[in-house]
Amino acid sequence: MQRRSFLKNSVIFGAGMIMGANSLFANKGAKMQNLVPNFTLNNGREIPILGYGTWDIRGKDGLKAIENALEVGYRHIDSAQYYRNEEIVGEAVRNSGIKRDEIFVTSKLMWGANVGKDGAKRAVYESLDALKFDYIDLYLIHAPYGDIKGIWAGFCELVEKGLIKSIGVSNFSVDLVRELCDEFAIKPVLNQIELHPFKQQIRAQNGLDKLGVATQAYSPFGTGSSKILKNETLQKIGEKYGKTAAQVILRWQIQRNIITIPKTATKSRMIENISIFDFKLSDEDMKEIANLNR
8 A cells, every 4th residue: 555545544543433534533542642651761761662753853843743643643843953943842742632741752862963961961951941841851972983981871860860761872883882891880771773775784683682772763764866665566565554665664673672763744644653563474474574684
């Protein structure tokens, strides 16, 4: 089934009703959100396994997109200093009327920031000011630059103060993650990496699993001209379940125990992406997708 044709007849699974995607209201969004399972991190805290990515989501249109994501049921929002949208993430959370402790918000240290302990702490305070939050659920080192161990020490201090609930990394090798696990009492809860059927990161996930560190996927639909949503194998699998290639990809990731954060500014596609908890891929489906790894 093509993604566009799905949008014409979206199946909203909460109450088993079929309705136009844009007619989903906040109360139905809450029902959908309740079907998104939580993943338990290595510090005992929980994160919704499916979240909403906000790369390139900015301005008034970006604010509306994040508000829509919360309305249709997302309770996990991924942001970053580099995205220049922390202000609208905070505003959308406040506008939603949803309790702050019911929304899991991630932000990240500026990409490429060449800082150490003090610079990392300043960055977190800047994010708190931008979001207008008392705490951030998860804060990541966006990329392995600067004094990584100094940055981590700064993060650990702010965890102890309750300003950050969990800390992790992004774009790190397993070896770098292992170093942090070996040298610090507070280890990363997850590593956020590019992961999709054309870049499956099997070895990385296996290594992280051994460390007790979760794998989180960004760019779950690939990057650039990957054309992943037009892949015949993914479309064929989707047709068996009345699902799109995008839904098959997200379901495949979740069945691999991967936290995933698809991004879209289109409300109907937000609904499509969250509507993946009413089916399960077979072992044969999973093997077929494994064969797409490049």
